[in-house]
Amino acid sequence: MKACIITIGDELLQGFTLDTNSNWISKQLSKHHVDVGLRLTIPDSDAGIHSALNNVLDNDFEYVFITGGLGPTHDDITRNSLKEFFNCDLNVIDDHHESLIKWISQRGRKIPSNLKSQSTILSISTAIANSIGSALGMKLRSGKTTIFVMPGVPAEMKKMMTDYILPENFTRPDDSQFITIRTSGMGESIIFDKISHVIDKFGNNIKVAFLPSHRGVNIRLKNLSSDLQKMVKLKDEISKVLQSIIFTEDDRDLQEVTGQMLSDRRLTLSIAESCTGGLISKLFTDQPGSSAFLLGGVIAYHNDLKMDLLKVSAETLENVGAVSEETAKAMALNIREITGSDFAISTTGISGPGGGTEDKPVGLVYIGMSDANGVIVKKFNFLKTRKLHREMTAATAINMLRLLLLEKYSTT
Amino acid sequence: MKACIITIGDELLQGFTLDTNSNWISKQLSKHHVDVGLRLTIPDSDAGIHSALNNVLDNDFEYVFITGGLGPTHDDITRNSLKEFFNCDLNVIDDHHESLIKWISQRGRKIPSNLKSQSTILSISTAIANSIGSALGMKLRSGKTTIFVMPGVPAEMKKMMTDYILPENFTRPDDSQFITIRTSGMGESIIFDKISHVIDKFGNNIKVAFLPSHRGVNIRLKNLSSDLQKMVKLKDEISKVLQSIIFTEDDRDLQEVTGQMLSDRRLTLSIAESCTGGLISKLFTDQPGSSAFLLGGVIAYHNDLKMDLLKVSAETLENVGAVSEETAKAMALNIREITGSDFAISTTGISGPGGGTEDKPVGLVYIGMSDANGVIVKKFNFLKTRKLHREMTAATAINMLRLLLLEKYSTT
Numbered sequence: 001m002k003a004c005i006i007t008i009g010d011e012l013l014q015g016f017t018l019d020t021n022s023n024w025i026s027k028q029l030s031k032h033h034v035d036v037g038l039r040l041t042i043p044d045s046d047a048g049i050h051s052a053l054n055n056v057l058d059n060d061f062e063y064v065f066i067t068g069g070l071g072p073t074h075d076d077i078t079r080n081s082l083k084e085f086f087n088c089d090l091n092v093i094d095d096h097h098e099s100l101i102k103w104i105s106q107r108g109r110k111i112p113s114n115l116k117s118q119s120t121i122l123s124i125s126t127a128i129a130n131s132i133g134s135a136l137g138m139k140l141r142s143g144k145t146t147i148f149v150m151p152g153v154p155a156e157m158k159k160m161m162t163d164y165i166l167p168e169n170f171t172r173p174d175d176s177q178f179i180t181i182r183t184s185g186m187g188e189s190i191i192f193d194k195i196s197h198v199i200d201k202f203g204n205n206i207k208v209a210f211l212p213s214h215r216g217v218n219i220r221l222k223n224l225s226s227d228l229q230k231m232v233k234l235k236d237e238i239s240k241v242l243q244s245i246i247f248t249e250d251d252r253d254l255q256e257v258t259g260q261m262l263s264d265r266r267l268t269l270s271i272a273e274s275c276t277g278g279l280i281s282k283l284f285t286d287q288p289g290s291s292a293f294l295l296g297g298v299i300a301y302h303n304d305l306k307m308d309l310l311k312v313s314a315e316t317l318e319n320v321g322a323v324s325e326e327t328a329k330a331m332a333l334n335i336r337e338i339t340g341s342d343f344a345i346s347t348t349g350i351s352g353p354g355g356g357t358e359d360k361p362v363g364l365v366y367i368g369m370s371d372a373n374g375v376i377v378k379k380f381n382f383l384k385t386r387k388l389h390r391e392m393t394a395a396t397a398i399n400m401l402r403l404l405l406l407e408k409y410s411t412t
Numbered sequence: 413m414k415a416c417i418i419t420i421g422d423e424l425l426q427g428f429t430l431d432t433n434s435n436w437i438s439k440q441l442s443k444h445h446v447d448v449g450l451r452l453t454i455p456d457s458d459a460g461i462h463s464a465l466n467n468v469l470d471n472d473f474e475y476v477f478i479t480g481g482l483g484p485t486h487d488d489i490t491r492n493s494l495k496e497f498f499n500c501d502l503n504v505i506d507d508h509h510e511s512l513i514k515w516i517s518q519r520g521r522k523i524p525s526n527l528k529s530q531s532t533i534l535s536i537s538t539a540i541a542n543s544i545g546s547a548l549g550m551k552l553r554s555g556k557t558t559i560f561v562m563p564g565v566p567a568e569m570k571k572m573m574t575d576y577i578l579p580e581n582f583t584r585p586d587d588s589q590f591i592t593i594r595t596s597g598m599g600e601s602i603i604f605d606k607i608s609h610v611i612d613k614f615g616n617n618i619k620v621a622f623l624p625s626h627r628g629v630n631i632r633l634k635n636l637s638s639d640l641q642k643m644v645k646l647k648d649e650i651s652k653v654l655q656s657i658i659f660t661e662d663d664r665d666l667q668e669v670t671g672q673m674l675s676d677r678r679l680t681l682s683i684a685e686s687c688t689g690g691l692i693s694k695l696f697t698d699q700p701g702s703s704a705f706l707l708g709g710v711i712a713y714h715n716d717l718k719m720d721l722l723k724v725s726a727e728t729l730e731n732v733g734a735v736s737e738e739t740a741k742a743m744a745l746n747i748r749e750i751t752g753s754d755f756a757i758s759t760t761g762i763s764g765p766g767g768g769t770e771d772k773p774v775g776l777v778y779i780g781m782s783d784a785n786g787v788i789v790k791k792f793n794f795l796k797t798r799k800l801h802r803e804m805t806a807a808t809a810i811n812m813l814r815l816l817l818l819e820k821y822s823t824t
Binding site: 011024025037192285286288289290296353354384388 | 422423424425426427428429430431432434435436437438439440441442447448449450451452454455456460467483484485486487521522524525526527544546565571621623632683685688689690691692693694696697698700701703706707708709710711712713714716717720721751752764765766767798799802
């Protein structure tokens with residue numbers, strides 16, 4: 001089954017609004033074994049809408065999902081543009097219109113002049129209910145193609161998909177055709193070199209994709225045959241090669257996995273951040289349940305706070321500076337002692353764009369990690385933008401903790 | 413000038429990866445007066461790539477921007493697929509290849525077998541340097557269309573666009589056709605009610621869009637006539653009504669504006685975060701130059717840290733609890749005193765999904781703000797997901813600081 005997704009809106013093409021609808025619909029369809037073969041983003045114009053429809057109807061897509069342009073204002077033209085394209089009439093769904101009037105009256109608001117548009121659908125379509133917004137959706141057929149038309153407001157679109165379109169038209173979700181192996185701490189080409197012989201040997205009828213980011217590389221397997229066991233076998237063989245580089249095979253983040261490892265072991269963490277400025281703490285506390293292991297920490301952006309709150313000595317700061325192995329060491333040791341946590345992470349570095357010197361260039365960073373056995377500090381040079389420098393520092397620090405937990409703190 | 417953006421990747425169509433490249437490129441092109449008429453997302457397949465190219469070349473786009481599929485692994489097929497489509501040869505750029513080898517050798521790593529692909533370009537193209545990754549970009553012409561091919565890794569694509577493609581091919585940015593009024597602290601429908609009479613009176617030939625998010629509402633004006641003064645007049649009239657609700661008319665974030673206000677006034681800030689867990693500090697330190705005003709702070713997730721590092725009394729925590737006006741007050745007062753900052757922000761609340769009680773439900777949050785004159789605490793109930801609760805708390809806290817600075821700390 002092949003599908004196409006069309007998102008309509010000038011604000012998308014101008015880059016003012018990030019299109020998250022396409023991604024969300026893609027994900028749901030993947031789970032329902034529907035391949036998305038094409039996504040289009042087009043302007044609020046008859047020419048754009050008609051040209052896109054001609055394109056997708058020519059290409060024999062079984063399903064087309066359209067979002068956007070059903071609202072009550074003058075720039076919402078999707079409904080009328082489709083009417084012209086299909087050369088049909090418009091019908092008003094009276095029940096829906098009356099319930100909108102009732103809802104608005106109850107709140108003492110004025111009835112907008114263009115309210116009826118929200119209950120108007122193509123005569124060749126059936127209505128799809130909108131339980132949290134005003135505009136009805138539509139389902140229609142053209143040749144072999146089934147077309148769903150939905151509002152662009154993400155919450156309304158998602159509710160229509162989840163409550164009506166998916167359950168009424170598609171089989172229930174099944175993720176078994178995909179496996180995602182998530183790794184941290186090794187580059188894409190090295191991983192590829194390490195496992196390419198395994199893919200050659202066991203990868204027949206399995207599509208293998210490498211998805212790199214500055215946080216790590218995801219290896220995504222897609223089964224193309226009816227034999228799921230072969231994909232599991234390939235996954236097992238890849239695991240044998242990559243071992244602890246892999247942090248999970250489900251859809252959790254590195255910080256989620258590491259946080260869960262701490263929770264499972266009933267161990268606690270504190271964090272002393274300089275250059276990452278709260279990012280590591282933010283990543284851990286994004287997760288529900290992080291209070292089970294994260295005690296908290298200190299953001300010591302200014303040197304005074306490194307001295308006053310983290311007890312880094314004035315001599316250290318004067319002699320070797322804030323961005324140094326010694327400072328990272330003191331920060332990790334002292335925050336652990338101050339908070340009584342089992343582990344502590346520290347970061348100190350120069351994320352840029354300013355602040356670099358010849359000796360200590362932008363990109364330099366020290367990451368400290370302490371536990372009951374002492375402290376280790378690693379030095380890195382991430383030559384990236386400020387944002388990436390901070391994110392790579394955070395991911396590297398969290399991965400160091402994960403590897404330490406794996407090596408020295410088994411659950412059994 | 414009309415452009416088309418093509419993003420290539422199965423991971424995009426499967427919803428595994430959110431396509432942010434299209435949005436970013438759209439935004440840059442808008443600023444350069446290039447209209448994006450179409451965006452396509454297509455699979456890693458020759459059929460998909462060739463069909464998309466036929467489509468865009470038939471439609472007379474002046475510029476086509478392609479991202480994705482230039483990496484070193486077997487699923488990166490863009491380069492070869494374009495070679496077949498244009499029926500040309502491939503060239504290796506030796507200088508780039510040697511510099512990659514040198515870079516890898518210096519780090520004591522093994523040279524990957526497929527490294528040469530990263531320096532390989534179409535014979536009909538010129539290379540675009542990649543200063544932070546391995547794969548070269550390409551620029552080529554086909555008929556009247558200029559095509560740019562870039563890696564899918566966002567940071568690499570952005571650097572290529574910013575350093576080479578935009579300055580060398582397009583006139584410099586001019587935003588005069590657009591004005592964006594950014595607000596914080598008031599809902600969309602209230603803002604609309606307040607300014608709709610102004611829009612009716614002064615908004616002829618100006619498109620006004622309301623773009624709400626949980627961080628605030630942006631009001632976007634687009635000039636449709638040759639008379640820019642009319643749009644400036646409308647903007648001024650809206651400003652008169654909304655006043656301090658507006659935090660900027662450029663493209664800065666709330667935290668950027670607030671940080672700049674602190675820097676301009678040579679005032680400093682410290683932060684004591686509980687439920688936001690580092691998010692506020694992270695938002696401020698995302699900005700270069702934040703060390704000019706942010707001293708740092710304490711993340712007191714566990715009550716022990718509220719007592720030990722923030723000197724919140726055991727009585728307060730026992731009698732009224734961590735999520736209370738008194739605790740927020742003590743946190744804001746004490747972190748300011750400990751760090752010697754001019755201002756301090758504190759947050760304590762229940763972001764959920766767990767941790768709520770009948771008295772203190774999920775969503776409850778107290779935000780404290782202290783300066784030399786004392787401390788104020790405000791209570792909110794943001795009934796949202798954990799993520800939105802944290803983001804709304806952070807935005808509300810930063811906006812409180814901005815309003816305090818506006819009211820009581822003028823620059824003159």
